[in-house]
Amino acid sequence: MFIGGHIFIFGLRVLPSLYMSTKVSVLNDGPIRIEGDFAILDPTGAAFGLAGRTVISLCRCGQSANKPFCDGAHARTGFNDPVAARELPTPKPKL
Numbered sequence: 001m002f003i004g005g006h007i008f009i010f011g012l013r014v015l016p017s018l019y020m021s022t023k024v025s026v027l028n029d030g031p032i033r034i035e036g037d038f039a040i041l042d043p044t045g046a047a048f049g050l051a052g053r054t055v056i057s058l059c060r061c062g063q064s065a066n067k068p069f070c071d072g073a074h075a076r077t078g079f080n081d082p083v084a085a086r087e088l089p090t091p092k093p094k095l
Helices: 073-077
Strands: 007-009 012-016 022-026 032-036 038-041 055-058
Antiparallel strands (some): 022 032
């Protein structure tokens, strides 16, 4: 669960609210699901109009006709990428 700060997913900045939690889930063989209070910005900083949605899914298979959003193409194309949580290595120091 993320509170505040910035999250980048496929180059898009997701801005969680400072007051409500935001949950990001990577689904087996499917999309990245974002729930809570957030904004999704394009590379220029313009916000996508989410029409009040508090849950959206971002494409992970690359086949959606509505990128960056999921349109279910992963199911039609047989996208297969199971996910298991793991620890990331310590970041390398920036020089």
